[in-house]
Amino acid sequence: MMIALGFLISWYAIRDIKFSVLINDITEINPWWMIVALGCILLYFLLEAVVTYILVKSSTPNFSFRDAIRVPLVEQLFNGITPFSSGGQPAQLVVLVQSGVDAGKATSALLMKFIVYQAMIVINFIFSLIIGFDYLIDKVHALAIFVLFGFLIHLFVIVALLMIMYWYSFTKKLVNFCLKPVRWFVSEEKYLRWQHNLNNKIDTFYTESVRIGHQWKLILKIFVLTFFQLLFYYLIPYFIMLALGYYNANVLMITSLNVLIFLVISIFPIPGGAGGAEYSFEMLFKSYVSNGSKLVLAMILWRILTYYLGLILGSFALVAKPSKMLNKNKS
Numbered sequence: 001m002m003i004a005l006g007f008l009i010s011w012y013a014i015r016d017i018k019f020s021v022l023i024n025d026i027t028e029i030n031p032w033w034m035i036v037a038l039g040c041i042l043l044y045f046l047l048e049a050v051v052t053y054i055l056v057k058s059s060t061p062n063f064s065f066r067d068a069i070r071v072p073l074v075e076q077l078f079n080g081i082t083p084f085s086s087g088g089q090p091a092q093l094v095v096l097v098q099s100g101v102d103a104g105k106a107t108s109a110l111l112m113k114f115i116v117y118q119a120m121i122v123i124n125f126i127f128s129l130i131i132g133f134d135y136l137i138d139k140v141h142a143l144a145i146f147v148l149f150g151f152l153i154h155l156f157v158i159v160a161l162l163m164i165m166y167w168y169s170f171t172k173k174l175v176n177f178c179l180k181p182v183r184w185f186v187s188e189e190k191y192l193r194w195q196h197n198l199n200n201k202i203d204t205f206y207t208e209s210v211r212i213g214h215q216w217k218l219i220l221k222i223f224v225l226t227f228f229q230l231l232f233y234y235l236i237p238y239f240i241m242l243a244l245g246y247y248n249a250n251v252l253m254i255t256s257l258n259v260l261i262f263l264v265i266s267i268f269p270i271p272g273g274a275g276g277a278e279y280s281f282e283m284l285f286k287s288y289v290s291n292g293s294k295l296v297l298a299m300i301l302w303r304i305l306t307y308y309l310g311l312i313l314g315s316f317a318l319v320a321k322p323s324k325m326l327n328k329n330k331s
Helices: 002-014 019-027 031-057 065-081 088-098 103-139 141-166 168-184 188-213 216-234 236-243 251-265 276-285 292-319 323-330
Strands: none
Touching: 002 276, 002 292, 019 292, 031 065, 031 103, 031 216, 031 236, 031 292, 065 088, 065 292, 088 103, 103 141, 103 188, 103 216, 103 251, 141 251, 168 188, 216 236, 216 251, 236 251, 236 276, 236 292, 251 276, 276 292
C-alpha cells in the first residue's frame, strides 16, 4: 500500500512535466554521485547495526553481527509502514529476542540506542536551526511551525524515556497498574505468572540500564557512531543535487535543511510521512533547484534512497533466519 501510495504521489508530482524532458534529465544524472548517495544510506544502516552490536554484545556475548544487521533493516520496514514510525521499536525487540537476547536486556539496549539517537537529533536540530531557520521563515512560513513542533516532540520523548529508565519504582508501579484489567479476562494463576515474569523483565531492564548508563566510554562511542550515522543520512540530498549537476550547492545549508525535513516528517501520522515528506522537500529545495523537472526528480531519488530502499531491504531481513536458528539447522 505504501509503495502504491508512493507511485501515486510521484505521478502527481510529474503529471505536468513532459515525459521527454524527464527522460532527458534522467540520462544526464551523474551515476558516480548517485553511488555516493547510495553509499551514504547503506552506511547509515551499517552504523546503526554497529551501535546495536556494541550495546547488545556487552550483555550477550554470543550475539552475532549478522543478527545486528537485521535489526536496523527490520526497523526501517516497520517504521515505514506504521503511523508515526511507531512499529520500529517493537519490531527491533522481536528480532533481538529471536536472536536469543533476553527481552529485558534487549529492551535496555534498544532504549539506550533510541535515547542517544533522539539526543543527536535534538543537537543537530539546534545547529540546523541557527543555520537554516531564517531561510525557512523567509521561504515557507507554515513549515517553521511544524519544525518547532517536531523538535518539541523529540525533546519530550527523550525526557519521558529517561524517566522510565531511571525512575524505577514509578515504572514498576505503572506497569502493574496497567496490568490489573487483564485480571478480568484470565485466571488468577495465569495473571500472577504474567505479573511475576513482567516484574522480572523490569528488574532486568533496570539493572541493564544502570549498567550501560555507567559505561561512559561505551556511551561516548555510541554518540560518535550515531553522529556519523545521521550525518551520512543528512548528506544524501547534497549528493543527489551534485548528481543532477548543481555543483554550487552549499553543503552546510543543504544538510541543515534536511535535518529540518527530518523533523517535519516525524509529526505526519501517515506511514513514512507520505505526502508531507515530498511537500517539505520541494518547498525547501526549490530555491536551489530552479528546474521543475529536476526538482521532482531529486525528490523521487531522495525518497527511493531514504524510504523505499529501507522497505525493500527490511522485507528481506524480516524473512532471514537468525543465527540461532541457522545453527540449530546445521546441528
